[in-house]
Amino acid sequence: MRVVIEADSAAVGRRLADRIAEVLSHEPSAVIGVATGSSPQAGYSELARRVASGELDLSGASAFALDEYLGLPAGDPQSYAETVRRSVTVPLRLDPSRVHVPPGDEADPEAAHNYERAIAAAGGIDIQILGIGANGHLGFNEPGSPFDSRTRIVRLSDQTRRDNSRFFDSLTEVPTHAITQGLATILDARRLVLVASGASKARAVQRALRGPVSPDCPASILQLHADVTVVLDREAASGLEGWVATVPAQEQPA
Ligand code: F6R
Secondary structure (H helix, E strand, O other): OEEEEEOOHHHHHHHHHHHHHHHHHHOOOOEEEEOOOOOOHHHHHHHHHHHHOOOOOOOOOEEEEOEEEOOOOOOOOOOHHHHHHHHHHOOOOOOHHHEEOOOOOOOOOOHHHHHHHHHHHOOOOOEEEEOOOOOOOEOOEOOOOOOOOOOEEEEOOHHHHHHHHHHOOOHHHOOOEEEEOOHHHHHHOOOEEEEEOOHHHHHHHHHHHHOOOOOOOHHHHHHHOOOEEEEEEOOOOHHHOOOOOOOOHHHOOO
């Protein structure tokens, strides 16, 4: 596991963009797994800047989102379909027909299997972008999620609903359920890059990187993957003091 510690979230975003650009430089049709939430947004903005300036071309890439809330009306601005369209598809100039988000309408009992099949048909995920929940969740795999879980419908924990209520007008508007890639689905990606900023993530980061590998902290499963880059700001890394050193991204193998 490579751990990079940066001064602030803008620098974390630049490192995330560097890692994606590095993969794209030798795999222009890479399949990118995209997280929503705040953590990767600086990275998406930096990638958008590079695309706009002509430094980077993502027109051959595909994307699969990690998760989606259940029950939000189509086009709801807080749905992950809309979030991905706003922060990834449009600014990164991806082909919308190659951007996939799990369906959040509950209507199709085969939806989760079909999502797994679509990822497999695309050749698997080349690089998966991840954030981490304050409770250690990855995607919406809450504590207790089995390590062999695949895409499925899950109940959101009270903490996740409270944490995500900042995106909604009130806590009651936050959906109670979501569809999420499973932990085994995430671990199938060829490369993982986790980004975290802020003191509220320090404990989860410490448990994920230093704690026992256990479903109690779903992100501890990262310790089992052969190609993980973790990019943190100083606050998110504050629980790791004395354990890791900054590794310049340019010195890291692809
Ligand atoms: C989002 C996702 C979640 C978030 C996590 C952190 O697609 O899967 O696991 O990455 O909840 O959220 P932020 O980045 O908003 O703190």
